[in-house]
Amino acid sequence: MVKLKHISNEYLEELNSFELPEEQAQFTALPSKILEEREGEKRIVILDEKEPVGFFLLHKTERVKEYSDNPNAMLLTALSVNYARQGKGYAKQAMLILSNFVKSEFPDCHEIVLAVNHKNIPAQRLYSRVGFTDTGKRKNGPIGEQFILNLLL
Numbered sequence: 001m002v003k004l005k006h007i008s009n010e011y012l013e014e015l016n017s018f019e020l021p022e023e024q025a026q027f028t029a030l031p032s033k034i035l036e037e038r039e040g041e042k043r044i045v046i047l048d049e050k051e052p053v054g055f056f057l058l059h060k061t062e063r064v065k066e067y068s069d070n071p072n073a074m075l076l077t078a079l080s081v082n083y084a085r086q087g088k089g090y091a092k093q094a095m096l097i098l099s100n101f102v103k104s105e106f107p108d109c110h111e112i113v114l115a116v117n118h119k120n121i122p123a124q125r126l127y128s129r130v131g132f133t134d135t136g137k138r139k140n141g142p143i144g145e146q147f148i149l150n151l152l153l
Contacts, residue, residue: 002093004101007043007055014052015045018082026143027120029078031055044101046081046094053090054081058102064113066139067148073111074102079123095130099153110153115139115146 007015015031037043040061046054059075067075076098081090102109114132116123127149137148 001049002053002090002097003047004094004097005045005047006105007045011045011052015055018055018080020080020083024080024083027117027123028080030080031078034078042105046090048085048088048090052082053085053088054079054094056080056094058106058112060106060109067113067115067137068111068135068150070111070113072108073113073150074106074109076112076114079114091126092130095126095132098130099151103153112151112153114149115141116149117141117143118145118147119143 018031020028020030034043034057040059042058042060044056044058045052046056056079057077059077061075064073064075067073079091079095098112102112112132113135114127116127124147130151132149132151135148135150139146139148
């Protein structure tokens with residue numbers, strides 16, 4: 001069963017060992033590159049039972065304003081599933097339970113926003129399947145145009 005939890009030290013070693021092929025790594029950041037907690041960023045681990053299989057960040061920072069005018073929005077970034085564990089539906093299951101997790105952990109949050117690269121078709125399909133919708137906004141990212149998607153809670 002997939003669960004979402006705030007990262008604690010017990011998961012760091014495993015998260016630091018995550019790997020992604022280059023064609024995926026260009027669209028996200030490995031946990032080892034962003035495991036240091038920064039103000040306003042919440043590091044979330046995706047667990048299969050008790051084993052870390054994925055990771056993402058939720059931001060409640062000034063950066064959110066680049067994606068939404070909603071003062072109660074959070075920005076989701078850096079979603080990844082360890083390459084060795086891909087193809088088992090972990091990302092989809094995690095995104096399906098995201099709403100309830102956010103409502104429980106961040107009750108003042110009413111919207112989750114994210115940017116997905118126009119070339120990252122697998123991620124676009126995933127987000128669309130779990131209820132994210134295209135806001136029509138676009139942003140230039142490090143490797144091209146990004147679609148801004150949101151999920152209202």
